[in-house]
Amino acid sequence: MPDPKWFQPRPSANNYAGDNSGASNLGPNSEDLLKAVNDRRAAVAAFDGVDPASVPADALTASGSGLDPHISVAYAKEQVNRVAKERKLPVETVAKLVDNYTEGRSLGFLGDEGVNVVLLNKAISEQR
Incomplete structure (x- = not known):
């Protein structure tokens, strides 16, 4: 669970593992990607106390490396x-x-x- 006292980074496709920088390789038609984005939208909205429609795209889409x-x-x-x-x-x-x-x-x-x-x-x- 993220700590609410800190600003949160983008999600990571590899759980922020610095020794394994890479993307998920899920394409735009992937049901797994759509589910992950929808799950992240609900989680971020609840965590930040905002309307799910206002959650920015970079809070929903994983960074390939999670290192940026x-x-x-x-x-x-x-x-x-x-x-x-x-x-x-x-x-x-x-x-x-x-x-x-x-x-x-x-x-x-x-x-x-x-x-x-x-x-x-x-x-x-x-x-x-």
């Missing part, structure tokens, strides 16, 4: 209220940390902004 520390800005913002409540911190403080640890697009134009969960959780641990 980045999540979407939307997924980080979804977790702010839970983390603030569990840590007894003002929501504004936690939201500001998400903003501070939001990184720009690669080379300024590739992909989307992201939030490094490792650095964000380290900053959260330093809050009093």
